[in-house]
Amino acid sequence: MIKWQEDWAYNKYWVMAHSQACYEQIRLLAKDNMWSEQKETEFEHLLAQAASQAPTTKTLTNAYQHVWGYFKKICTPQEKQTYLLLLQKLTPQDDELGPFLSGLTNKYQVTYLLNSRLMQEAQAQS
Known part of the structure; x- marks a missing residue:
């Protein structure tokens, strides 16, 4: 498995527990299995955004x-x-x-x- 796929698998349910919006955005980033430096930056930003939101x-x-x-x-x-x-x-x-x-x-x-x-x-x- 590629590193970003491992990172997403590791964080997937955690992100979902913090922010459905961040989860959906990351899911769209990962959708085509084509990863780039730009997508990595966006992924990291969305993880940080999810971390700033308390689960409901x-x-x-x-x-x-x-x-x-x-x-x-x-x-x-x-x-x-x-x-x-x-x-x-x-x-x-x-x-x-x-x-x-x-x-x-x-x-x-x-x-x-x-x-x-x-x-x-x-x-x-x-």
């Missing part, structure tokens, strides 16, 4: 629902019930869902998520 309940919910997609067919019924409960009470100030999903990432060894900034930061919270 809406952006966290969206990002975590995407992450959940990796588990919904392999988790236990109890894990699904816990996910739904934690999703329902999720707020940026009371985020038990991130650490829960990080635990599932480790349990099921989902490589893409193991290398995800959002899951790594959630693991650090727990």
Whole structure:
């Protein structure tokens, strides 16, 4: 994988959790798989812009629902019930869902998520 693709994979869900607008702009930058110095500069700018925005309940919910997609067919019924409960009470100030999903990432060894900034930061919270 090319470095910018690795950087995007690492940051993808983290950006989504901070800013849907930045996520969409980066997704458009990466769309044609043609990368340039100009796109790299814009990518770095959008990462910084996302970092300046605190996650909201809406952006966290969206990002975590995407992450959940990796588990919904392999988790236990109890894990699904816990996910739904934690999703329902999720707020940026009371985020038990991130650490829960990080635990599932480790349990099921989902490589893409193991290398995800959002899951790594959630693991650090727990």
